[in-house]
Amino acid sequence: MKTKFIFVTGGVVSSLGKGIAAASIGATLESRGLKLTILKLDPYINVDPGTMNPLQHGEVFVTEDGYEADLDLGHYERYTNVITTRDSNFTTGQIYNTVIQKERRGEYLGKTVQVIPHITDQIKENIYKAAEGFDVALVEIGGTVGDIESLPFLEAIRQISHDLERHQTMFIHLTLIPWIAAAEELKTKPTQHSVNKLREIGIQPDILICRTDRPLDEELRRKIALFTNVAYDSVIEAQDVECVYAVPLNFHKEGLDSRVVEHLQLWAKRPNLQIWADIVDSYMNPKDEVTIGIIGKYTDLKDSYKSLNEALIHAGIALNLKVNLHYVDSEKLHDTGDTSDWAKCDGFLIPGGFGKRGIKGKIDSIQYARENKIPFFGICLGLQVAILEYAQNVLGIKNADSTEFNPSTTENIIDMMAEQKEVKNLGGTMRLGAFKATLQKDSMAAKIYGKEEISERHRHRWEVNNKYISALEEGGLKISGKNKDLDLVEVIELEDHPWFLAVQYHPEFKSKPIAPHPLFQSFVEAAYQNKGKKS
Numbered sequence: 344m345k346t347k348f349i350f351v352t353g354g355v356v357s358s359l360g361k362g363i364a365a366a367s368i369g370a371t372l373e374s375r376g377l378k379l380t381i382l383k384l385d386p387y388i389n390v391d392p393g394t395m396n397p398l399q400h401g402e403v404f405v406t407e408d409g410y411e412a413d414l415d416l417g418h419y420e421r422y423t424n425v426i427t428t429r430d431s432n433f434t435t436g437q438i439y440n441t442v443i444q445k446e447r448r449g450e451y452l453g454k455t456v457q458v459i460p461h462i463t464d465q466i467k468e469n470i471y472k473a474a475e476g477f478d479v480a481l482v483e484i485g486g487t488v489g490d491i492e493s494l495p496f497l498e499a500i501r502q503i504s505h506d507l508e509r510h511q512t513m514f515i516h517l518t519l520i521p522w523i524a525a526a527e528e529l530k531t532k533p534t535q536h537s538v539n540k541l542r543e544i545g546i547q548p549d550i551l552i553c554r555t556d557r558p559l560d561e562e563l564r565r566k567i568a569l570f571t572n573v574a575y576d577s578v579i580e581a582q583d584v585e586c587v588y589a590v591p592l593n594f595h596k597e598g599l600d601s602r603v604v605e606h607l608q609l610w611a612k613r614p615n616l617q618i619w620a621d622i623v624d625s626y627m628n629p630k631d632e633v634t635i636g637i638i639g640k641y642t643d644l645k646d647s648y649k650s651l652n653e654a655l656i657h658a659g660i661a662l663n664l665k666v667n668l669h670y671v672d673s674e675k676l677h678d679t680g681d682t683s684d685w686a687k688c689d690g691f692l693i694p695g696g697f698g699k700r701g702i703k704g705k706i707d708s709i710q711y712a713r714e715n716k717i718p719f720f721g722i723c724l725g726l727q728v729a730i731l732e733y734a735q736n737v738l739g740i741k742n743a744d745s746t747e748f749n750p751s752t753t754e755n756i757i758d759m760m761a762e763q764k765e766v767k768n769l770g771g772t773m774r775l776g777a778f779k780a781t782l783q784k785d786s787m788a789a790k791i792y793g794k795e796e797i798s799e800r801h802r803h804r805w806e807v808n809n810k811y812i813s814a815l816e817e818g819g820l821k822i823s824g825k826n827k828d829l830d831l832v833e834v835i836e837l838e839d840h841p842w843f844l845a846v847q848y849h850p851e852f853k854s855k856p857i858a859p860h861p862l863f864q865s866f867v868e869a870a871y872q873n874k875g876k877k878s
């Protein structure tokens with residue numbers, strides 16, 4: 344079967360949830376037994392989002408093969424069985440990079456290199472390459488229709504629909520139907536304009552997904568359909584939801600997946616979305632709640648810890664608990680000495696992070712969790728800081744430090760590996776992607792995973808310095824997981840504590856509502872038990 348293409352664009356405003364929409368369309372199609380992949384095309388010039396500030400752009404998602412990707416790839420993996428790779432996400436910067444390198448090598452044979460056809464051809468080549476072998480390739484175009492930056496991408500997908508057969512491609516446009524309070528009316532004009540913009544460049548959407556805060560009545564749907572030249576039953580309502588995992592169900596109720604398989608003439612089995620109904624049911628009807636303190640630096644923009652937040656929510660869904668995420672700014676905590684947030688949290692989590700800011704507040708918090716037997720989960724930087732806390736406060740190495748925070752420290756318990764010291768560029772040069780680790784038999788980690796050989800995704804430059812391992816172990820810290828090939832510490836834990844564990848990798852990238860990550864589930868369960876003890 345030839346691969347079919349679904350292009351997803353967005354109009355009117357950004358932040359309409361295009362990533363979740365694309366992922367949810369994917370979920371409905373997978374429920375019909377179709378094999379799919381999902382791509383994200385980003386119009387910005389950065390070669391990848393790896394060096395972008397998470398406060399501006401949200402989290403950097405890491406793929407199995409070690410690509411630093413847009414956070415939408417995280418949505419794709421959470422909603423579907425798609426395993427994204429470096430081919431699943433590319434930017435204008437990457438496309439230009441490739442084209443300029445080809446030009447330098449003389450591959451254009453002296454021709455004038457232009458946006459059309461050279462840039463658009465490169466975009467098409469990348470899309471085709473990533474789509475190979477799948478029934479359906481969903482392609483999400485970043486940005487909003489009307490932006491200058493996204494034009495070459497829109498032109499490229501228009502050409503794809505022209506190059507391929509009629510039923511091989513389709514366009515889905517996500518738009519907003521705002522409620523204007525003064526008129527007490529839902530307004531369709533922005534949608535009309537945004538579809539007009541698309542049609543100016545030769546793209547007629549086949550389906551409209553209309554974000555709205557209230558139901559669309561028949562009259563309004565007819566009006567939208569008429570003005571945008573979309574079939575009446577292809578105007579899909581997407582009302583705001585309390586649980587993001589309800590979106591596949593809502594799309595299905597609106598008939599979205601039926602319209603897709605009809606249009607693309609896909610042979611597919613009957614959809615079964617029961618698993619999503621169960622997830623939403625557990626989320627909406629929790630038996631109790633638990634509060635997790637996330638002690639970090641980027642606490643202003645919740646999207647900077649997107650996968651982490653979702654992983655905690657998945658654990659809650661599995662345990663039928665509402666998980667309250669309580670963000671604690673570690674810098675403020677240390678500077679003001681106001682530690683009142685500690686008492687509000689049933690478990691402490693220190694997520695990944697970079698740089699020196701806020702480290703002292705993290706160390707104080709870990710000490711409190713360790714001494715007061717509060718469940719503690721450290722992730723990446725969280726492991727490194729937990730080691731520093733242990734070295735300083737238990738082993739008495741007062742100057743224990745990381746060369747990330749203090750390059751001239753004499754107690755470099757956290758240090759860079761030799762090959763990382765050679766690296767000069769910041770982009771794409773960390774220890775990235777999936778690596779194996781071996782867990783110690785009978786350790787808490789091995790019990791939680793239910794196995795001793797694991798593979799998890801990494802994104803860091805610093806490591807535990809092996810010179811200190813015997814001192815740490817003699818001092819009572821258990822090194823329960825190691826990468827044997829590279830001889831690196833992966834997991835640490837404490838025995839005389841109900842739940843104290845930290846990992847050098849990012850388990851949150853592999854958690855899904857359908858398959859919550861065991862470490863998050865076990866941690867949230869321990870936090871809930873701790874809550875029971877407190878009350």
Ligand code: GLN
Pocket residue numbers: 694695696697698722723724725747802803804805806
């Ligand atoms: N800054 C630390 C390092 O590079 C931790 C990185 C992280 O938490 N992802 O090693």
